[in-house]
Amino acid sequence: MRQLAAIAAFATAVALLPAITSSGVVLNIAIMTLYAALLGQAWNILAGFGGQFSFGHAVFFGTGAYAAAVLQARFGWNAWAALTAALALGAGVGGFIGALSFRYGLRGSYFALVTLAFAEVFRILANNVQFTGAGVGLMIKLDPGAARFQFADKAGYLYVILAFVVVGLLVSWWLKHSRYGAWLQAVRDNEDSAAALGVNVFAVKLQAIMLSGALTAAAGVFYVQYFQYIDPSLAYGPAVSVEALLGPIIGGLGTVWGPILGAAVLHLLGEATRGLVSSLPGVNLIVYGVLLVLMIMFLPRGIIGLVKCSRP
Amino acid sequence: MLHIINFAHGAALMMALYGVYYLHQKAGIDPYLSLPVMVPAMFAAGYALYRFVVAKASHGKDENILLVTLGIAIVLENVALTLWKSDTRTIETAYTFTTVAIGPAMIALPKLVAFAGAALAAALLLAMMRGTDLGRAIRACARERQGARLVGIDVEHVFAMSFGIGLACLGAAACFLLPAYYVNPQVGNGFVLIAFTIVVLGGMGSFAGALLGGLLIGVVESIGGLVLGESLGQIAIFLIFIAVLLFRPQGLFGARA
Numbered sequence: 150m151r152q153l154a155a156i157a158a159f160a161t162a163v164a165l166l167p168a169i170t171s172s173g174v175v176l177n178i179a180i181m182t183l184y185a186a187l188l189g190q191a192w193n194i195l196a197g198f199g200g201q202f203s204f205g206h207a208v209f210f211g212t213g214a215y216a217a218a219v220l221q222a223r224f225g226w227n228a229w230a231a232l233t234a235a236l237a238l239g240a241g242v243g244g245f246i247g248a249l250s251f252r253y254g255l256r257g258s259y260f261a262l263v264t265l266a267f268a269e270v271f272r273i274l275a276n277n278v279q280f281t282g283a284g285v286g287l288m289i290k291l292d293p294g295a296a297r298f299q300f301a302d303k304a305g306y307l308y309v310i311l312a313f314v315v316v317g318l319l320v321s322w323w324l325k326h327s328r329y330g331a332w333l334q335a336v337r338d339n340e341d342s343a344a345a346l347g348v349n350v351f352a353v354k355l356q357a358i359m360l361s362g363a364l365t366a367a368a369g370v371f372y373v374q375y376f377q378y379i380d381p382s383l384a385y386g387p388a389v390s391v392e393a394l395l396g397p398i399i400g401g402l403g404t405v406w407g408p409i410l411g412a413a414v415l416h417l418l419g420e421a422t423r424g425l426v427s428s429l430p431g432v433n434l435i436v437y438g439v440l441l442v443l444m445i446m447f448l449p450r451g452i453i454g455l456v457k458c459s460r461p
Numbered sequence: 462m463l464h465i466i467n468f469a470h471g472a473a474l475m476m477a478l479y480g481v482y483y484l485h486q487k488a489g490i491d492p493y494l495s496l497p498v499m500v501p502a503m504f505a506a507g508y509a510l511y512r513f514v515v516a517k518a519s520h521g522k523d524e525n526i527l528l529v530t531l532g533i534a535i536v537l538e539n540v541a542l543t544l545w546k547s548d549t550r551t552i553e554t555a556y557t558f559t560t561v562a563i564g565p566a567m568i569a570l571p572k573l574v575a576f577a578g579a580a581l582a583a584a585l586l587l588a589m590m591r592g593t594d595l596g597r598a599i600r601a602c603a604r605e606r607q608g609a610r611l612v613g614i615d616v617e618h619v620f621a622m623s624f625g626i627g628l629a630c631l632g633a634a635a636c637f638l639l640p641a642y643y644v645n646p647q648v649g650n651g652f653v654l655i656a657f658t659i660v661v662l663g664g665m666g667s668f669a670g671a672l673l674g675g676l677l678i679g680v681v682e683s684i685g686g687l688v689l690g691e692s693l694g695q696i697a698i699f700l701i702f703i704a705v706l707l708f709r710p711q712g713l714f715g716a717r718a
Contacts, residue, residue: 202524204531253707257523258466262657263706266699269654277693387650391535398528432543438535445529446518 167304189396189408190317191364197403200337205264211384213366228298239366247358272385286380401453471649472537477635499632507628571641
């Protein structure tokens, strides 16, 4: 219950942000942080709770983004209807990849490599199929209106992404407190023992990757609505996959608040380094890389782990 | 071989290419003559990188090695981007455009030299794995880590040595590649998955498999490019990679574990 109260407090605090400041820069940072947090939450479901490290979450992100863009630009769908379809497609792609890799017992690094390869396959496909606009990418019409999931001011986007993140928080909380979550964590901690105790390992992992895929697709849809543009390397390139895993690892794997904490730390750090040495490209990514190595080296349980250790 | 999956392989190759490039531009050293510099330098870098970063950070878990090397790759790539910008650079040597006729085929001389160099390096590696104590130790660690430790092998040292040897190969590859290729901060990315594909296809830890896998992938890449077009052809490699991982994880030539 304390967790739920914290989630409510967090949502209220962020929702009040536009009332305090109308600065586009601040709101943009908040939106991009929440967006990164959402990617992280989705990845955290599969990796943090389920122990299956994916290096190709871009495959779900890109599928969601392209579903939204194609359905709107080519078929004139409403954006919210496209979101529903994108969630289903994200879950579907997750189910497909999951069914193949878990059916054939891929674990650890091999699973990571397969997801990476799938992302590459999708990227090459998107690059070559006219349907998705090929290498040029797809643009959607700018037409603000809440009914069309587009907003004239940043506050609207903030509320939407906040709603998504709250859903992510509730899912994580549910994983911590439900029977299904317990199964999933048992599979992470020891797959063979979990199977011996009667957990249907295959089904549990499959459901986790579908859930994770749908949530990642939601991030993809948000991306398209926010930037009105998508192309193959934005959608399926490795940058998204990396962004998805940085937050939870830095914040704390398999925790409710880890992805948000990690995303916030990363974005504030990124903004700070960009402010200090703005002339050099890639400096903030160097910081991210170093941080990733250092975290795994010294704090494998993330910032949350550190906080928990210091409390008696 | 040791089930170390190194994501920084591509980035390390990129750094080595820059090394060769600057040796050529600043010191006027021919790419082929920079071999005696690059190979030991890359070996030392690899050994140190494993000892002081990868081993310390991995806590003995495979996924952590993957993540740490990913972090290293991000750092290297962006250091290169910061230092040298994203321009694509090439070097010109007297022999860049020389071709040699072998029967009916005209082959660019740098590619021929690269082929000979790769074959020689593979032969040397094979001889080392078969005939030296280090090679035996590496094979022992791959088979049974605990057992190797029990009979007195310094496992961490052996892992670091093999990591260093892997990077030393990249140093050699960079010397052979650059006359016929180019370098930019992203150049390594294209190689990483292809390298994984070759190794997985040939069977982890099998040298002959890696050689045959390399040839096979080269042929698949060319045929894929011919049939499906230059950019869609790439897909063939990844589909093979996925199929092998799913259906024959021991590789085409490996024995079932």
